Amino acid sequence: MLLIDCPHCGPRDETEFSCGGEAHIARPLAENSITDAEFAEYLFWRDNPKGVFLERWCHDAGCRKWFNAARDTVSHAFLEIYPMGSLPKSDAGKAAYAGSWRRKTASEAAAKPSSVKGGKA
Amino acid sequence: MAESPDRGARRLPGGKPKYSIFSLLRNARSYHQDWQRAWRSPEPKKSYDAIIIGGGGHGLATAYYLAAVHRMTNIAVVEKGWLGGGNTGRNTTIIRSNYMWDESAAIYDHALKLWEGLTQDLNFNLMFSQRGVLTIAHSWHELREMSRRVHAIRLNGIDSDVLNPDQIKKLVPMINIDPSIRYPVMGGFLQRRGGTARHDAVAWGYARAADDLGVDIIQNCEVTGLRRKGNRIEGVETTKGFIKSPKVGCVVAGHCSVLGAMADVRLPIASRPLQALVSEPIKPELDTVIMSNAVHMYISQSDKGEMVLGAGVDKYNSYAQRGSFPVPEHMIAAAVEIFPILSRLRMLRHWGGIVDTCPDASPIISKTDVKGLYFNCGWGTGGFKATPGSGHVFADLIANDQPNKIAAPYALDRFQTGLLIDEHGAAGVAH
Ligand SMILES: Cc1cc2nc3c(=O)[nH]c(=O)nc-3n(C[C@H](O)[C@H](O)[C@H](O)COP(=O)(O)OP(=O)(O)OC[C@H]3O[C@@H](n4cnc5c(N)ncnc54)[C@H](O)[C@@H]3O)c2cc1C
Ligand SMILES: [Zn+2]
Numbered sequence: 008m009l010l011i012d013c014p015h016c017g018p019r020d021e022t023e024f025s026c027g028g029e030a031h032i033a034r035p036l037a038e039n040s041i042t043d044a045e046f047a048e049y050l051f052w053r054d055n056p057k058g059v060f061l062e063r064w065c066h067d068a069g070c071r072k073w074f075n076a077a078r079d080t081v082s083h084a085f086l087e088i089y090p091m092g093s094l095p096k097s098d099a100g101k102a103a104y105a106g107s108w109r110r111k112t113a114s115e116a117a118a119k120p121s122s123v124k125g126g127k128a
Numbered sequence: 129m130a131e132s133p134d135r136g137a138r139r140l141p142g143g144k145p146k147y148s149i150f151s152l153l154r155n156a157r158s159y160h161q162d163w164q165r166a167w168r169s170p171e172p173k174k175s176y177d178a179i180i181i182g183g184g185g186h187g188l189a190t191a192y193y194l195a196a197v198h199r200m201t202n203i204a205v206v207e208k209g210w211l212g213g214g215n216t217g218r219n220t221t222i223i224r225s226n227y228m229w230d231e232s233a234a235i236y237d238h239a240l241k242l243w244e245g246l247t248q249d250l251n252f253n254l255m256f257s258q259r260g261v262l263t264i265a266h267s268w269h270e271l272r273e274m275s276r277r278v279h280a281i282r283l284n285g286i287d288s289d290v291l292n293p294d295q296i297k298k299l300v301p302m303i304n305i306d307p308s309i310r311y312p313v314m315g316g317f318l319q320r321r322g323g324t325a326r327h328d329a330v331a332w333g334y335a336r337a338a339d340d341l342g343v344d345i346i347q348n349c350e351v352t353g354l355r356r357k358g359n360r361i362e363g364v365e366t367t368k369g370f371i372k373s374p375k376v377g378c379v380v381a382g383h384c385s386v387l388g389a390m391a392d393v394r395l396p397i398a399s400r401p402l403q404a405l406v407s408e409p410i411k412p413e414l415d416t417v418i419m420s421n422a423v424h425m426y427i428s429q430s431d432k433g434e435m436v437l438g439a440g441v442d443k444y445n446s447y448a449q450r451g452s453f454p455v456p457e458h459m460i461a462a463a464v465e466i467f468p469i470l471s472r473l474r475m476l477r478h479w480g481g482i483v484d485t486c487p488d489a490s491p492i493i494s495k496t497d498v499k500g501l502y503f504n505c506g507w508g509t510g511g512f513k514a515t516p517g518s519g520h521v522f523a524d525l526i527a528n529d530q531p532n533k534i535a536a537p538y539a540l541d542r543f544q545t546g547l548l549i550d551e552h553g554a555a556g557v558a559h
Contacts, residue, residue: 008452008453008454009452021452021454022454025443026443026444026445028398028445043544043545044544046544047543047544048394050543051396051487051543052394052395052396052543053385053395053396053397053398054385055385055386055395055397055398055399055445056385056386056389057383057385057386057399057447060445062444062445078444080399080445080446080447080448081446081447081448082448083446083448108389108392108394
């Protein structure tokens with residue numbers, strides 16, 4: 008059983024939480040101009056590393072708030088817990104973020120506001 | 129279909145002596161000291177016509193059918209640990225083909241038909257037992273949904289019968305059909321051709337038959353890299369050096385994303401622990417398999433007498449081959465109420481395997497953007513039953529570089545076209 012340190016409630020049993028999977032998947036804004044294959048990267052392709060993984064958790068049976076975590080998928084150790092909307096600060100977390108293939112995908116590029124031509128997506 | 133080897137012959141097609149009552153008697157006279165080796169342990173050659181990564185049931189079956197059906201005998205299976213040490217040797221061995229969608233019916237029933245003659249084909253006792261698989265329903269909604277599914281399944285020519293609680297009680301005397309329990313047994317459906325098989329025997333049987341045809345089975349050899357030249361696969365880097373091959377099939381279940389990353393192949397897979405446990409052995413009490421999708425519970429009794437129980441999949445990604453206790457605890461709480469005799473059993477062993485879950489709960493049998501590199505994965509919590517069918521159609525894909533009719537819908541591009549085979553909603557997860 009994991010003891011998860013909710014940033015709002017402190018350490019609580021894993022049964023109070025649900026895991027939301029890979030963090031930092033941005034929805035393409037330019038969805039009409041990207042291909043089906045690129046949209047599939049956003050919708051279905053998932054990072055699934057053996058090692059440090061950046062993922063989202065929700066404290067369902069507590070404060071019901073979401074947060075991000077860097078967790079090792081072999082030891083299960085939580086290396087860093089950080090707020091939604093921000094990037095990891097630990098070395099392990101930063102390396103996992105920069106090292107993910109998702110950073111190089113067209114779907115992520117199409118999620119930047121600058122990707123939308125003529126304003127509206 | 130696989131060409132059936134000559135079942136009357138004294139030797140396997142490659143020359144190995146067959147197992148039989150006579151070989152048993154002969155070996156008894158030498159105090160069982162001279163049994164043939166089931167397979168060799170060769171050092172890898174420099175190159176092969178095809179390499180299969182992963183010595184689980186699916187990988188070994190693929191190698192066997194490549195050799196037996198497609199006459200590709202200069203091939204190797206590369207396994208990082210021991211044969212069947214992955215999910216093949218960790219699963220609860222439920223076999224059935226009562227899936228809802230046509231694509232699923234085609235592949236799982238193809239597998240079931242192969243299972244029916246496999247002990248003879250491989251000359252290895254797989255202890256395949258068609259004891260029936262009963263799926264129980266606990267709510268009106270589940271019951272209605274179940275009858276709809278049964279009709280769909282029957283339209284595909286797959287046997288399925290709806291049972292009411294009294295009929296279930298007759299089939300399974302140890303079940304509690306009291307309507308006041310947390311998960312009341314309101315009905316169920318039975319596939320009589322379903323059942324179980326001995327998991328290790330499946331890996332060993334395929335390994336022995338493949339080795340007989342000349343396939344090199346290389347254990348304790350981890351693939352650490354996939355070497356490409358431009359858009360083509362060149363071979364695999366391993367802990368025993370580089371091995372060249374124009375065709376590489378990855379059949380590594382929970383590790384498919386790790387292998388994919390070695391060649392920049394992206395997959396929609398999440399690797400999760402799935403847990404099971406067995407009790408101390410008791411006298412024969414349960415002669416069918418029972419599953420509940422609502423509880424995520426499945427139970428059968430092994431020939432040794434142990435009650436074999438499996439739980440639902442854990443909720444977060446892991447490669448640790450161990451799960452979290454609350455998951456089996458939830459399952460056991462319900463199981464003890466449905467089968468009160470379980471409360472007095474001690475559990476002997478408990479373990480986990482890392483399963484490759486796919487968004488539509490259907491497998492991936494596919495070419496990739498890298499020419500000569502093929503993936504067979506995504507079987508998640510329920511691929512044991514498919515072992516022969518999966519190996520058979522994957523061998524076909526590798527040999528012909530083209531999927532056959534059964535494999536075609538399972539290509540990776542379904543995640544772009546949207547032609548998913550959504551068994552999550554249809555067959556209701558579990559096994
Ligand atoms: C607890 C549990 C219960 C289950 N119950 C059922 C059930 O009742 N019915 C059912 O149909 N299915 C069930 N399943 C699912 C089923 O076990 C799997 O879908 C199936 O066995 C997968 O077979 P495989 O040969 O593809 O994988 P595996 O048997 O896992 O084989 C993959 C092999 O690849 C090897 N490998 C990995 N990485 C490398 C590398 N880099 N180099 C070389 N080798 C590598 C591994 O060591 C492993 O031996 C269950 C699974 C679990 C864990
Ligand atoms: Zn909280």
